[in-house]
Amino acid sequence: xxxxxxxxxTTVCLISIYYNYKVNQSYKLQTKVVTEFNAREYSKETYxxxxxxxxxxxxxxxxxxxxxxxxxxxxIEFNEYxxxxxxxxxxxxxNPYLRVRESLKAEVYRNLGVNDSAFYFSKKAFENLPxxxxxxxxxxxxxxLLKNYE
Numbered sequence: 332x333x334x335x336x337x338x339x340x341t342t343v344c345l346i347s348i349y350y351n352y353k354v355n356q357s358y359k360l361q362t363k364v365v366t367e368f369n370a371r372e373y374s375k376e377t378y379x380x381x382x383x384x385x386x387x388x389x390x391x392x393x394x395x396x397x398x399x400x401x402x403x404x405x406x407i408e409f410n411e412y413x414x415x416x417x418x419x420x421x422x423x424x425x426n427p428y429l430r431v432r433e434s435l436k437a438e439v440y441r442n443l444g445v446n447d448s449a450f451y452f453s454k455k456a457f458e459n460l461p462x463x464x465x466x467x468x469x470x471x472x473x474x475x476l477l478k479n480y481e
């Protein structure tokens with residue numbers, strides 16, 4: 332009985348250490364990623380490190396922003412639009428109330444020149460969170476580009 336408890340305790344500790352290590356590695360890189368994201372200055376070096384990170388755990392950054400969204404933003408900045416769209420389609424819905432997925436889709440479609448899709452997704456993001464500055468800015472730009480002021 333005592334031996335079983337020791338084995339169970341050891342197993343739980345090893346699993347805990349493994350997941351804490353993954354979180355620690357993620358947070359170390361997130362410091363750089365979030366800093367670049369906030370400054371809107373993306374480095375290729377950070378992007379390459381970020382690609383090697385397992386973004387499924389933890390799936391939220393320390394700020395509550397979905398990790399897939401940060402990865403997609405790097406892909407957009409380095410003109411990897413097809414890869415960004417694929418990641419957006421395949422990513423799980425993490426923190427759906429922010430409508431980050433729709434906002435990023437609008438950005439990708441705008442860069443690809445698919446105006447109707449860019450408008451659709453920017454409108455969807457804006458209608459969900461109208462007080463969000465990014466969604467507002469994106470939606471207004473789409474309205475101006477489509478000359479749809481109604």
